[in-house]
Amino acid sequence: xxxxxxxxxxxxxxxxxxxxxxxxxxxxxxxxxxxxxxxxxxxxxxxxxxxxxxxxxxxxxxxxxxxxxxxxxxxxxxxxxxxxxxxxxxxxxxxxxxxxxxxxxxxxxxxxxxxxxxxxxxxxxxxxxxxxxxxxxxxxxxxxxxxxxxxxxxxxxxxxxxxxxxxxxxxxxxxxxxxxxxxxxxxxxxxxxxxxxxxxxxxxxxxxxxxxxxxxxxxxxxxxxxxxxxxxxxxxxxxxxxxxxxxxxxxxxxxxxxxxxxxx
Ligand code: NAP
Ligand code: GCO
Numbered sequence: 001x002x003x004x005x006x007x008x009x010x011x012x013x014x015x016x017x018x019x020x021x022x023x024x025x026x027x028x029x030x031x032x033x034x035x036x037x038x039x040x041x042x043x044x045x046x047x048x049x050x051x052x053x054x055x056x057x058x059x060x061x062x063x064x065x066x067x068x069x070x071x072x073x074x075x076x077x078x079x080x081x082x083x084x085x086x087x088x089x090x091x092x093x094x095x096x097x098x099x100x101x102x103x104x105x106x107x108x109x110x111x112x113x114x115x116x117x118x119x120x121x122x123x124x125x126x127x128x129x130x131x132x133x134x135x136x137x138x139x140x141x142x143x144x145x146x147x148x149x150x151x152x153x154x155x156x157x158x159x160x161x162x163x164x165x166x167x168x169x170x171x172x173x174x175x176x177x178x179x180x181x182x183x184x185x186x187x188x189x190x191x192x193x194x195x196x197x198x199x200x201x202x203x204x205x206x207x208x209x210x211x212x213x214x215x216x217x218x219x220x221x222x223x224x225x226x227x228x229x230x231x232x233x234x235x236x237x238x239x240x241x242x243x244x245x246x247x248x249x250x251x252x253x254x255x256x257x258x259x260x261x262x263x264x
Pocket of ligand 2: 097099144145146147152155158187188189190191195196199
């Protein structure tokens, strides 16, 4: 059974993984035996990431790369192949959100979100698939969202991007499944990370942020998710255990999508 979930001798690239969800997934992969490669936008964040992995007893390889820039991505993937080896597992994790009412959002802001959250997973997947085909297979995991299924005020660009990412996932599975490539998504629920920190900030009187209470009431598990909640699902989708699972979005949301919510 251990063998089924083992990532021994696998090389995993997790994008934007100096901290947050990417860091947790990469650390879990390392515990399952994989060699970890990650990138971030600046030297400062890569160095912070390397120090954090080091502290966790993980020898990770860090690269500076903006995942929206195709040239930078191609050059990073070529370097990884030369310095570490062929990427067996890709996690498209890097992401941003802009919470702005749609009629106030500038087109340039909308495009920035689409660029990081949708165009970049296309660019990075495109860069790794040829070597996966030559090697005989691979795993791609796209980090989707509740917003791959649901909308809410202020997140039009993010919802459009994450809905698109769900369909990119299904299309990669459709187009490259015959090459033993499995492309699946993880749709995290509301997870406590820097990205969601503004939604959990205490009010000036010390009471919880109304969105914080709203999410706890909307989640059957009655709590925010921890990054550690994503470790098992990510290992499943990266390992042999999921070899016949393709084009699936695994929602790890404490039950949010199943629940109509409490009457106020
Ligand atoms: P986070 O704490 O904000 O971390 C995002 C990471 O992506 C950061 O390391 C950031 O780098 C990096 N990044 C952003 N733009 C990049 C670019 N152009 N090139 C390279 N790296 C870039 O976010 P998180 O909460 O861990 O979220 C990780 C993923 O999960 C995202 O795709 C997010 O949308 C998704 N997600 C999050 C939640 C949640 O509740 N937290 C729920 C569902 C889905 P810098 O530090 O340099 O900015
Ligand atoms: C928001 C949140 C979300 C989460 C997550 C939910 O403002 O609604 O930031 O979109 O980050 O993606 O799954």
